Amino acid sequence: MTALVLVEVENGAVRQASRSAVAAASRFGAVDAIVFGDGAQAAAALPGVTRVLSVPGLVNDLAEPAADLLAARAKDYSHILAAASATGKNILPRLAGLLDVQPIPDVVEIKDADTFVRPIYAGNALATVRSSDSIKVLTVRGSNFDPVAAEGGSATVETIEAPASEKSVFVKVELSASDRPELESARVVISGGKGLKDAANFKLLEPIADKLNAAIGASRAAVDSGFAPNEMQVGQTGKIVAPELYIAVGLSGAIQHLAGMKDSRVIVAINTDPEAPIFKVADYGIVGDLFEVLPTLEKAL
Amino acid sequence: MTMKVLVPVKRVVDYNVKVRVAADGSGVETQGVKMSMNPFDEIAVEEAVRLREKGAAKEVVVVTVGAQAAQDVLRTAMAMGADRAILVRTDDTLEPRAVANVLKAIATREEAGLICMGKQAIDDDMNATGQILAAKLGWPQGTFASAVTVADGRIEVAREIDGGTEVVSLTLPAVVTADLRLNEPRYASLPNIMKARKKPLETVEIDSLGVDTASRLTVVSVAEPAERKEGVKVNSAAELVEKLKTEAKVI
Amino acid sequence: MTQIEREEMEFDVVVVGGGPAGLSAAIRLKQLMPDAGVCLIEKGSEIGAHIVSGAVIEPRTLDELLPNWRDLDAPLRTQVTEERMLFLTETRSFAVPYLDRVMPQMANHGNYIVSLGEVCRWLGEQAEALGVEIYPGFSGAELFIENDHVAGVITGDMGIERNGEHGPNFTPGMILRAKQTILTEGARGSLTGHAMKRFGLRKGVEPQTYGLGVKEVWEIPAEKHRPGLVQHSFGWPLDDHTYGGAWLYHFGENLVSFGFVTGLDYANTYLSPFEEMQRTKLHPAFREHFEGGKRLIYGARALSEGGFQSIPRLTFPGGVLAGDSAGFLNVPKIKGTHTAMKSGMIAAEAVAEALEKDRKEAASMTARVQQSWLWSELRDVRNIRPAFAKWGMKLGALYAGIDSMILRGRAPWTLHHPHADNETLRPASVCTKIDYPKPDGKITFDRVSSVFLSSTNHEENQPVHLKLRNESVWQTVNHDVFDSPESRYCPAGVYEQEQTGENAWQLRINAQNCVHCKTCDIKDPTQNIDWCTPEGGGGPNYPVGM
Structure with missing residues (x-):
């Protein structure tokens, strides 16, 4: 079994939540990473990652081309994961839609390759669910999996052409750099x-x-x-x-x-x-x- | 503008209710607790109604998938301003994938130009139906919307992302999922609730749609989260910072 | 003030309050006049959301209202099988012997232990099936008066900001016009208060007295559950001069209803009805029921205890009072549901007659009540509650036995309620502090975690619905004389006295916690607390089980 992890790279470094997702993915076997935009090298340095699919042409995490691309590669994988971040939650359920599988969001514990624990009712209950889908699409909560180190690995990098996106066009991003983060999403x-x-x-x-x-x-x-x-x-x-x-x-x-x-x-x-x-x-x-x-x-x- | 906006809504345990895990671990007690429209869906209804009020849409149609009792949230949506409602009747609990299949059939039948829905339901917290539906329809998606503008056959969506806002421009038809800051929904006023009782509500038996509504997940068990254990007292700020760095590894 | 433009809607009858009285009235009306337009509003977010009661109910009225209730899946499922009345000392308990003869009102054979909230939800369904329009989430804010008679009600405005200005979502209340308005708001209803004042309905009757019921619902291990068990107690932890006692009912699926009623004519300013309830659970006669169990729901509500002597004039031009708004609770029976429902039915019958004959006042309600079993039932027990107030708990109980067993309620005298509950409190200087045990987090709890289990919420930005009419009176009377009794009698922790400097104190009002029990409106020594109806839908959200 091989798992594919959507790895988010920010300012040249892999986000901690993505390193947690890699740690979670390694529970299933070999791990490939996919990186949109620059940053394949940072992902290749993650311990446990054997191959990095680099899509430098897909710079803004647009869900439509990203999900198309992932869907095209999905048959090679038993599990496709991402951090339960805004990016992961935007792209992975769309991928699940393309694959006609039921995604499993916000996983906090992996029981086995098919069985996962996730919070429901704003964390007031924990549901253990078993998936019968042949490809499992999941997002994982970073805080529940110890992240892999940022360095120590040496994965191969394969560059992939980005598909065109006509239906969805990136306009701009406004990061609240100097301002404080939003309460609900702050680390x-x-x-x-x-x-x-x-x-x-x-x-x-x-x-x-x-x-x-x-x-x-x-x-x-x-x-x-x-x-x-x-x-x-x-x-x-x-x-x-x-x-x-x-x-x-x-x-x-x-x-x-x-x-x-x-x-x-x-x-x-x-x-x-x-x-x-x-x-x-x-x-x-x-x-x-x-x-x-x-x-x-x-x-x- | 002749665009029709479809707003899928869900009836969920009211956000004020303290949910309780059933003693047998089969799920959460939902018998006899207050049910309401999912709060994110209220925001979606409000946005759709505002689009119609601005002239960007001509009709707002709300739809829910559920038991007969779910029609109360459709009435609420119509009291907020939706023009008519569709209840896709089923006694089963459907997963987002199955709901998306149902909604795809309804969106196709209705020739919806925009689907505006809550980003997630506060019961299963899946945050997936909108994205799956967009994929299945082959439409673009604007998830976690904090602002939308319709112009020239496109919709511009400001999206809440980690640490800021991103703006995307989508061709129509499209799926937009509402986040908290998109708007503050209006009250369903008493006169409007009275008027909503007379608005059309169509019931569609789910089987008549002929879509796949099978479950792919089996709920093995539902449990209460472990209570937090009392931690340790530290004597100084320096010791605290040290522990946060080395022990908790959080800074 | 700017004139707000309000929409209007016309009905034959508007009912304010979706408790057993209001729902019975609405149902009866539609039975008598199927074509009448009947609208019922309820301030709770749904029918049942604000209902707190024990409750053991007598099905007598239900038999009259909906004789086929057994076929309608009515939620009366646990019949009383076992009952006892205990007199408690601090460590021991004594069962009152021959209960059905000494306290015949207490005999519960044929009665049911229910969640009254669930019964009301069911009554609501029956009412809707008959065509009653029910609108939960809307409070009656004002009586709509026209030509000096009540011509309906105005529902509360919504979307007013904390500072009193109209927010972006301001939604004005609506005028619900009605030929007759039935007020069934429960004890100490706001519109009922307005009507009593405007039409002098309390002239010539004794003051209403009240009790505060504080309740919890527990889920206990199946092996301990004895469905149908009814246990009441009096005596400890209250002193002999304070009226009150506990109830404990096993019902439903491993559920236990436990609660404590304290007569609000209590004198010791240091008494806390909440804490009395908590510590009663520690008594050996109660404790075992809770061990290994889990508390699910918490709530509180004032109830009328004045009975017969305190029933006001029931009708006024354009409307009537029924249920606990009028005070139809039978105190010795510890039951008010069957009487509330009966009074609601009678109200409907009188209102129907007034509608038919095109009369402004449904004046026949008074005679109808007096000719019904409701009147004789309340008359026969009229002396029992005042006897407890007059002679204390032990002698009061003795008198109750004599009155019931020997005089059979036909005593040629009537005992009085000499004071309203706000007049009975004694200054802190002459009161003994009560040393309540600290909550253990297993059987006993603090206020804040309790309010959490009432699922109480109020729209955050609205104006505070509890206000001091005169701020300085709080300092000079409540604080200086009584040592802030509201911080103790409020079962929801709404009131906290805060030291702001040397010899300077202020009252913090956490209005958001309010469970709408109305105790502050009743007990504040100078009636200085103004309980306004908050935005509809606010307050507790009691689930089924309560």
Whole structure:
């Protein structure tokens, strides 16, 4: 069995989520990678990848030509994977449509070659599903698979011509480079609660957010107190987030808040009250005055 | 403009309801819980209605695939402004691939010029039906839309991607899937709910479409996620950063 | 204020509130007048979403309303098989002997343990099948008054922003015109309050008194489940001067309904009905039922306890009151469903007559009620609840036994409700603090995790629906005299007192948590809390089982 992984390369480096997808794919046997645009060399360096299909002419990840191209190659593979990223979720289900198979998105655990675990109901339940399709098309959650190293492999590279795309044309992309990432898609989120005491103190979160390229969130109590605007609210009634790292600063961990962030991979809590419920879900906790901890944290980063 | 917009919608457990895994692990308890239109589908309905109000479309047709009870979400969609509705009746739970087969048949029959639908349903969280449907129809797709503009036989879609927005221009007909920021759906007002009761709702038996609705996935079990374990307390910011780097490998 | 343009729709009858009373009224109306236009609005997101009750129900009214209910798949599935009334001390329990003679109202043979929310959903289906137009998610915000009579209701505006301005999705409420309006909003309904005030409906009757029921639904291991078991208790943890007690019913598929009612005429400002409910679960007579189980749903609702003496005038020009809006609960029986439904049926009959004869007021409702079993049932038990208030729980129970067994409800005297519930609270300085146990997270829980299980939600941006009429009164009365009782009686953690400086406090109102129980509207010492109806569809979303 050979698996094919759609590998995303950003600024010359393979995205971590794609390295996790390669790790997941190696569970099925040999791994080929496919790279759209530049970056085949970065993919070829991934340990465990034997062959890289390079499509330099397909620069903007347009789903239509990408899926066409993957479909044309699909018969060689038992599994076709991608990270559960915006790109993976755009292209792979379309590929599944072309192949007439049922895709399996957001896989968090591989039981065997046919059986996968995936969250449903916003992570409130985990479904184990078995696929009867001859080619399995899946996206995997990066946080659930340890990524392969960025270097150490030496795959062969085969260059493929990009098919033309007439129906879909790339116009432009606007990356929020200087701005903060969106709360829901940020890799790191730092949230403040009532412990910040006023709106001005919310600025204390910014230097740390800058260093970690983090989005800034807030608890409902902080929003209700007018410390932060409503769109920053993380929680049951606000935004549901599941970043790689969630840093909760001066918030107690009301259950409404926990409902919105409990699926984060790593949770850090900073609070003066050692009994605060947030510590019950935190992987790492610092009991202390946030006004002292935040500046030292910024320096340590 | 004579374009007809087809909006597929799904009836799901209301987003306010705390779902509970059935004791026998066969699925999630859906008996007796409040059901509503999938929130992303509400956004799609709103966008379609706005396109018609702007004159970019002439008719908005909503469709759902499900049991008789699913017609309540069709009524809601019509109260929001959709012109008519189609219920493709089945008592089975269909996977996205099967739903896409049904929708392809309906889109073809209706000669839809645009399909506007939610990016994912909040029950199975598949995020796949729109893409599969576009592939099967051979239409281009604009997924995770945060803005759309129809002009000169094309549709320009701003798409939410990791870390920003991408704009693509698609030929019509096309499939667009709605993300959260596309719009804020209007309320279904009481007068409009009353009027919606009189709008046409057609029921189509799924078997009459003659499409493949078989399942390719078997649900082996459904379980509750493990509760988080209480972690460790660290003494300093430096120690924290060290652990995040070496132990959690997250920064 | 700018005049808002509102759409109008005309019906023969508008019913406000989709509980057992409103649904029975709507059903009865369509049975009597199949061609009448009947519209029912419900502020909950669906029928049943705001229903909290025990509930053991007597099928008597259902037999009258829908005699073939057994063929209609009515969700009355668990018959009472076993029952007991326990008097609790802190560690022990004593079953009241000869229950069916000492407390004949308590005899439950032939009764059913139900999820009242489920029964209401079913009644809603029956009503729709008869042609009633049901609109959940819409609150009645105001009575529509024309020429000094009620000519319908105005539904709530939607899409108003926090600051009171119209947001981009502002949707004005609608005028639902009706020849007759039936108010069945449950205890302490908002429009009912307006109608009582405007038409002086409470003139000459005693104040209404209330209880607060706080409830949980649990799923327990099958081997422990005894479907049909009914257990009530009085005594511990309340003191002898505080009315209240617990219920525990085994019903459905491994479900247990547990709850606690506290009479809102309690005096100790430090009492917390929520905590009383929580700690009762730790008593040996209750604890075993919960061990190994899982809590599924939480909710709370005030109920009327005034009974016979407190029933107001039931009709006014253009409308009638029924159900717990009027206060038809039978307290000693701990049942209000059959009486609510009966009053709804009678309301419909009187309204139908008024429609036929083209009368403005369905005045025959009063006589119809007085000629029905509903009246004699409530009259016979009229002295029992006040006796508890007058003499305490133990002597009250003794009196109840005498009144029921010997006098058979025909005592030549009537005991009174001397005070409204907001007048009974004593200053903090003379009250004893109550040391409630910390929640253990297995059997007992805190408020916040409880509210989570009510699936409560309110549209985020709307104006706060709970307001202080006078901000400074909170500081001088609620805080300084009573030590913020609202932070304890609210079962949803809406009210928190916050220190803002030395000797400076303020009240934080987490209106989003509100489960619409109405306790603050009832118990605030100076009636300073204004409970406005929030945007329709908001509040709890109790599932079937509640």
